[in-house]
Amino acid sequence: MAYPHRAFISIGSNLGDKLDNCLRGIDALTAAGDIRIRRRSAMYRTEPVDFKDQDWFVNCVILVETGLDPLGLLERLQSVQRQAGRPVERLRFGPRVLDLDLLLYDGVILEDPRLTLPHPRLHRRRFVLKPLCDIDPDTVHPVLNQTAQALLAELEEEGQQVVEIE
Numbered sequence: 001m002a003y004p005h006r007a008f009i010s011i012g013s014n015l016g017d018k019l020d021n022c023l024r025g026i027d028a029l030t031a032a033g034d035i036r037i038r039r040r041s042a043m044y045r046t047e048p049v050d051f052k053d054q055d056w057f058v059n060c061v062i063l064v065e066t067g068l069d070p071l072g073l074l075e076r077l078q079s080v081q082r083q084a085g086r087p088v089e090r091l092r093f094g095p096r097v098l099d100l101d102l103l104l105y106d107g108v109i110l111e112d113p114r115l116t117l118p119h120p121r122l123h124r125r126r127f128v129l130k131p132l133c134d135i136d137p138d139t140v141h142p143v144l145n146q147t148a149q150a151l152l153a154e155l156e157e158e159g160q161q162v163v164e165i166e
Ligand code: ADP
Pocket: 074, 092, 093, 099, 100, 101, 102, 103, 113, 114, 115, 116, 117, 118, 119, 120
C-alpha cells in the first residue's frame, strides 16, 4: 500500500460523548488500511460559530497520508460519519455526532459540486486554524498563499473561543 498524498482533516462533534465520538471517528478512518494518521492536534472545546444556539463542540485536526484521491477520501469521511450515526438530512451547521471535513489535500485547488478544496471556510474558523497550527503552522493555503499561522492571527477570538482540553 502506498500513501503518496497528505491531507488535513477537521474532526468535530457536539452530541453525546463528544470526545469519544472524535476519537472513534479517527480510529474508524484507518480501518481499511489505506489511510495512515501522521499527526493529531490537541483536543479543544470550541464555541459554535455558524448556528449559535447549540452546545459547544469538541474539535481537533489530523494530518493523514493516503493513496485515496480527493473524492475517494471525501467518500470515506462521509461513510465514517454515517457509521457514527449521523443522519444525512439535517439542519445545516446544526448539532452533529461527527463532522469530518477535508481541509487541504496536497496543494490541490478544486471546485466540484461535492468537494471544494481548500475547504471554503477553513480560513475563517478558529476551531480549525488553532488545531491546524498545532500540527503544521507553516502549511500554506494554496489559494490565499498564506500560512495557517498568518490566517489564525487575523481572526478575532470574540465569539470563536477555542479552549484546549488535554
Ligand atoms: P459543514 O461541514 O460545512 O457544516 P456538512 O458536513 O453537512 O456541512 O457538508 C455539506 C456538504 O459539503 C457535503 O455534502 C460535501 O459534499 C460538501 N463539501 C464540499 N467541500 C467539502 C470539504 N472540503 N470537506 C467536506 N465536505 C465538503
